[in-house]
């Protein structure tokens with residue numbers, strides 16, 4: 001299987017790197033500064049599951065059409081941030097031929113509409129990942145303690161067990177450092193993660209603190225439980241009720257004393273970067289309002305994230 005990975009950041013660098021390490025035919029589609037880093041240092045991964053540094057194939061958007069025409073790609077793994085989706089779709093387009101599958105691993109749900117519109121729904125698989133990872137300033141991909149996994153599947157259940165999802169399962173099975181789960185109920189898996197993540201991102205960004213620190217406050221656990229309940233109510237209203245077992249597991253992670261877990265959105269916010277607020281917390285809140293649900297905790301988090309973005313875009317003058 002020939003794979004193009006858009007982005008060699010936290011997720012793309014980690015999962016694409018682990019596949020390349022296993023000898024899978026992986027090419028990274030990157031922008032010029034990242035291309036220079038990869039040419040100079042190779043891909044560097046720092047992880048408790050095994051450090052690695054090795055040369056990787058990479059290409060920039062200008063050279064992609066010729067490369068894809070010469071040697072087409074079977075799979076495009078899309079690992080950009082949601083706010084880079086439009087430029088990323090333009091960048092991968094020359095590599096998406098009639099039998100190429102696109103596997104996004106972004107957080108949130110709105111990217112599916114944009115991908116379907118550009119490539120056709122049949123080309124686009126469902127994908128999500130669990131990991132805590134980031135690209136350091138020197139280009140190193142740093143995996144923070146957390147079990148990495150990718151879940152993928154057909155979004156149209158009538159295509160379950162397709163040759164392409166079985167082929168992805170087979171290539172991932174040989175790669176070190178992550179689990180790969182082929183799901184026959186992908187949209188349920190996507191909602192399970194969305195409901196958990198929206199609560200996690202809303203809480204940890206609003207409080208600028210890990211789960212453990214929030215739990216340790218007077219009222220912290222009740223706040224987290226209410227926020228999670230709000231997200232579960234939206235899932236029910238959307239006809240995607242979170243099964244009891246998944247809800248209980250999420251609740252346990254969201255209320256665990258001493259937990260150092262935060263959302264990747266908090267890391268982005270604290271480093272002054274753009275955040276995927278609209279696509280996660282904003283989208284959850286918009287769905288709630290469309291369903292006539294009142295979600296005061298999510299509303300507060302959304303206002304907070306908009307205020308962050310406003311100050312970031314237009315800093316206060318002294």
Ligand SMILES: NC(=O)C1=CN([C@@H]2O[C@H](COP(=O)(O)OP(=O)(O)OC[C@H]3O[C@@H](n4cnc5c(N)ncnc54)[C@H](OP(=O)(O)O)[C@@H]3O)[C@@H](O)[C@H]2O)C=CC1
Nearest residue numbers: 007009010011031079080084087088106107131132133264
């Ligand atoms: N990091 C984490 O722990 C987790 C992240 N996620 C989700 O995964 C998704 C990706 O996040 P993450 O990997 O952290 O993001 P990063 O910012 O670390 O990596 C994204 C990469 O995409 C590249 N990129 C963006 N636009 C283009 C383009 N047009 N052409 C080429 N490259 C491009 C960026 O390149 P450049 O370096 O040039 O800017 C960047 O390196 C997000 O939706 C996030 O929410 C999900 C679970 C955990």
Ligand SMILES: CC(C)(CO)C(=O)C(=O)O
Nearest residue numbers: 129130131262263264265
């Ligand atoms: C759920 C979690 C925390 C880990 O994958 C995540 O998706 C994120 O931090 O963005």
